[in-house]
Amino acid sequence: MITQKSDILEKVLNKIEELWDDEVAFLQKIGSYPSTLGNEAALQNFIASYFTEEMQLQTDKFVPDVKRISRLPGYSPVEWSYAGRPVVVGQWKTNGPKIGKSLILQGHIDVVSPEPVSLWNYNPWGSTIVGDRMYGRGLQDMKSGTSAMIFAVKAIKEAGIELGADVLLQTVIEEECTGNGALAALDRGYVADGALIPEPFGPTALKAQVxxxxxxxxxxxxxxxxxxxxxxxxxxxxxxxxxxxxxxxxxxxxxxxxxxxxxxxxxxxxxxxxxxxxxxxxxxxxxxxxxxxxxxxxxxxxxxxxxxxxxxxxxxxxxxxxxxxxxxxxxxxxxxxxEGVSLDEDMEIFDALKNAHKTTTGEELQYFVSTCTTDIRFYNLYYGIPATCYGPVGGSMHGADEWVNLPSVKAVTKTYAAFILDWCGIRN
Ligand SMILES: [Zn+2]
Missing domain, CATH: 3.30.70.360 (Alpha-Beta Plaits)
Known part of the structure; x- marks a missing residue:
């Protein structure tokens, strides 16, 4: 019997529902690490072992080599060291000849300072849940999106599905000050046919940024x-x-x-x-x-x-x-x-995202233009990799009482899963 594509998606979406408590617990856990600039290692070590032990991914943990990346376009000069501040890449290699397109799913785990903490009603590292919200520094920007992309892959894997191309899960540093973490991963050879970054601008496709x-x-x-x-x-x-x-x-x-x-x-x-x-x-x-x-x-x-x-x-x-x-x-x-980025709306990655969004929400995908920067610039401008952002919603980003809306995290997990199945292809 040939399994229909829609049956496979159904199976994966059910798996996301089944894993939802685990996903919330994972988000609470990564939200508890104060991963400000220079303090990323503990969280990166946790994620690296999660990739290896919980997800059986081929995992690489490496420190950006400033001598190498300082020669690359897009490099931002720094006044600090990268010692003890790794980038993590977990690869799920396809089992056989490539039949779909490979994909990078990337999230930054660096967060901005929660100061002044006296303005907060919640512990910035407490991952406090109240109703549909989880409060904490970095939960909106962007540990929620990072959890969503990881659990989209985990759900596909646990549903017993084999993808037709490689998926790379990356957690990077320094999105908030240089983007050099993303650049270092590309320079190390981690490239693909497309990239998605679940920045918390909501379930929209980022098409331009300053x-x-x-x-x-x-x-x-x-x-x-x-x-x-x-x-x-x-x-x-x-x-x-x-x-x-x-x-x-x-x-x-x-x-x-x-x-x-x-x-x-x-x-x-x-x-x-x-x-x-x-x-x-x-x-x-x-x-x-x-x-x-x-x-x-x-x-x-x-x-x-x-x-x-x-x-x-x-x-x-x-x-x-x-x-x-x-x-x-x-x-x-x-x-x-x-550099700023302005993307062509005809890009294939937007079509795939439109389909995935429509499948999981029943709605048409809207485009978004951002007055801040994201790591998508490196993929699009210097490596020829089409990349956009699509992510959860929340509030008080970079401010006191930052929060993320949990149902939106689940919805994004589902859209990412639908996207991955379509983009990477399914091996029968
Ligand atoms: Zn961000």
Whole structure:
């Protein structure tokens, strides 16, 4: 008897229902690891052994080699080490000649800081369930999606189905600052015919995202310049001149013609001052003020040109102040050197995702345009691998009381399973 494709899907969807308590427990478990920058190892070790022992995947755990990846397009410069901060890849190799398309399912396990923790009503690492929600740092962005992709594969495997092409489950680091984890996995040879990243933008297909750079501005006040000791110069007050200039820059870049993919977005390009450090005593004049900002730009713009433009803009503003004209601010760049992405709606991966979404939800798939960056840029721009995002929904991403909607995690698990069966093919 030939088993119908729909029967196989039915079997897998039932398996997802059967495994749901395990999936929730898995999400609670990975949500309990405070996997901020530099603290990813414990969670990666847990996931690597889960891949090996629970799922019998061929598992690789490796540390990004900065010497190698720093030569690659898309690399973002870092000021820290990768020692003890692995990327994990679990491969489910197809058993025989390839009859479908191979697939990368990738999730980042790095999360942003939960500070200030005093604003939270829940323990950021407590994975507290209240009704349909689970609260905790990183549960929306993006441990929920990571759990969904892992359990989609687990359900297919446990339903006894053999796929027609390889599936690679990857948990990467540094999506929130560089994307170098994703880049390192590609450079190590982990490529495929397509990639899905369950970022929590909801059950939509990501078709465009902005580019992002980070800038650091160091403003020197009087203290470091004793030759001008006759006049006190407050570095915080001088920094404000440049922070205001960045505000003007934001207005300027949003007044320029929009990239077509962003035509319906009201304010596509954000400039955010996210860090500031200066002074240590109310009665002292601070000698130095350092602030850092994140700047968005369009897919057809070169990150290096944006860096040059931002630097020139700030130095121009500095010229108008007597002190800053003489004691120029130091403007440097680190972290995100991320190009924007704009994808063609005709890509095969979108068709496959449309079908999977329709099969599991009965609804038409909508496209999504993002004003932030994701790791899809590496696959699409530098490795010729069509890649998009589709994921669960939640709230307070990067804020206090971040949460994910659990039914949406189950729905995404099902869509991923339907997608995998269709994309990779089924070996009878
Ligand atoms: Zn994310």
């Amino acid at each position: 580019g992002v750079i980070w800038v650091r501005v160091r403003v020197t006040g009087l203290g470091a310049h004793v030759e001008r000791a006759d006049r006190a110069v407050n570095a915080i007050e001088k920094a404000y001149i440049l922070i205001n200039a960045l505000g003007e820059y934001r207005k300027y870049i949003n007044s320029r013609p929009k990239h077509p993919a962003f035509k319906d977005i009201n304010h596509p390009l954000n400039v955010n001052v996210g860090k500031i450090h200066a002074g240590d005593w109310p009665s002292n004049v601070p000698a130095e003020c350092v602030f850092e900002a994140r700047i968005g730009f369009y897919p057809d713009q070169d990150p290096q040109q944006i860096k040059d433009e931002v630097k020139a803009w700030l130095l121009e503003a500095a010229k108008e102040d007597e002190w800053l004209h003489e004691v120029e601010p130091e403007i440097t760049f680190y972290g995100f050197h991320a």
